Amino acid sequence: MSSLPAFDFPDITRSTCSDILIEADAEDVLNSIPESSIDLIYIDPPFNTGSTQRLASVKAERDANSGRTGFGGRTYKTTLISSHSYEDSFDDYLGFLLPLLERSYRLLATHGTLYVHLDYREVHYVKVALDQIFGRSNFMNEIIWAYDFGGRSKQKWPAKHDTILVFAKDLGNHIFNYDDIERIPYMAPGLVTKEKARKGKVPTDVWWQTIVHTTGKERTGYPTQKPEAILRRIIEASSMPGSWVLDFFAGSGTTAFVSQQLGRRFIAVDRNPEAIKIIKNRVNMANVQTFGC
Numbered sequence: 033m034s035s036l037p038a039f040d041f042p043d044i045t046r047s048t049c050s051d052i053l054i055e056a057d058a059e060d061v062l063n064s065i066p067e068s069s070i071d072l073i074y075i076d077p078p079f080n081t082g083s084t085q086r087l088a089s090v091k092a093e094r095d096a097n098s099g100r101t102g103f104g105g106r107t108y109k110t111t112l113i114s115s116h117s118y119e120d121s122f123d124d125y126l127g128f129l130l131p132l133l134e135r136s137y138r139l140l141a142t143h144g145t146l147y148v149h150l151d152y153r154e155v156h157y158v159k160v161a162l163d164q165i166f167g168r169s170n171f172m173n174e175i176i177w178a179y180d181f182g183g184r185s186k187q188k189w190p191a192k193h194d195t196i197l198v199f200a201k202d203l204g205n206h207i208f209n210y211d212d213i214e215r216i217p218y219m220a221p222g223l224v225t226k227e228k229a230r231k232g233k234v235p236t237d238v239w240w241q242t243i244v245h246t247t248g249k250e251r252t253g254y255p256t257q258k259p260e261a262i263l264r265r266i267i268e269a270s271s272m273p274g275s276w277v278l279d280f281f282a283g284s285g286t287t288a289f290v291s292q293q294l295g296r297r298f299i300a301v302d303r304n305p306e307a308i309k310i311i312k313n314r315v316n317m318a319n320v321q322t323f324g325c
């Protein structure tokens with residue numbers, strides 16, 4: 033793995049050092065980050081879907097002269113507002129990810145935790161690789177994020193979940209803020225005491241959470257953007273105020289945005305200039321040091 037030439041990485045061991053945004057290939061950055069300095073890593077790598085991830089935002093306006101007919105027989109004109117994309121096809125997926133996972137292990141502090149967000153295509157291969165890097169005894173959870181949106185296959189069970197693999201650097205010494213985890217309603221509140229039903233329960237390893245809605249206010253227009261609620265749960269549970277949170281496949285900056293909201297410090301890396309532009313618009317840039325962008 034190479035290091036970004038002439039890349040003067042800030043001294044993140046200083047308590048005054050604040051958020052960092054880098055436009056670069058992850059491979060060129062990770063060697064510049066000091067070992068054992070990161071409290072939490074969340075990554076959502078490309079899933080190897082075999083195609084380009086693309087999302088276009090379109091504005092529809094009434095236009096009597098347009099040939100497009102919509103609700104109630106009214107005619108509309110559509111204008112493309114923005115279109116974002118990134119490549120998601122790999123001949124050797126593990127060859128791409130493995131060096132980055134090995135480096136992640138070294139970057140984590142002893143109390144640190146790694147969350148790797150994948151779907152059904154690559155998750156099993158990555159689990160085996162992570163067992164080797166972290167040791168099976170440091171495997172913490174396989175979180176299933178279940179949603180119910182989008183097209184449904186009629187030839188197989190519609191795939192409506194992602195998997196988030198969680199490994200502690202040193203299980204037992206890891207941060208896990210059980211009491212800070214936001215509680216959710218019981219599925220069958222009638223089966224528990226009124227007091228328990230009122231308090232709600234700590235979520236299990238199956239997380240029902242809707243995807244970022246196409247018209248929702250957190251929508252940035254970046255493809256494969258993840259819900260803030262997922263990142264809020266992860267960051268609250270596995271880091272402390274002031275902690276360093278690293279995401280080297282930052283995309284639209286969900287990790288960076290939520291980290292800032294929760295008083296953590298982020299290092300966000302993405303090689304796609306479109307992603308960096310969106311992050312700059314999304315987070316408070318007042319105290320963010322930028323590199324390559």
Ligand SMILES: C[S@@+](CC[C@H](N)C(=O)[O-])C[C@H]1O[C@@H](n2cnc3c(N)ncnc32)[C@H](O)[C@@H]1O
Pocket residue numbers: 056057058059076077078079118254255256257258259280281282283284285286287301302303304307
């Ligand atoms: C699935 S998206 C991340 C989405 C993000 N979690 C969000 O909520 O918006 C994966 C991102 O990884 C970036 N990426 C892919 N390969 C990379 C690499 N080698 N180094 C840095 N970024 C990379 C892509 O540009 C893309 O933005």
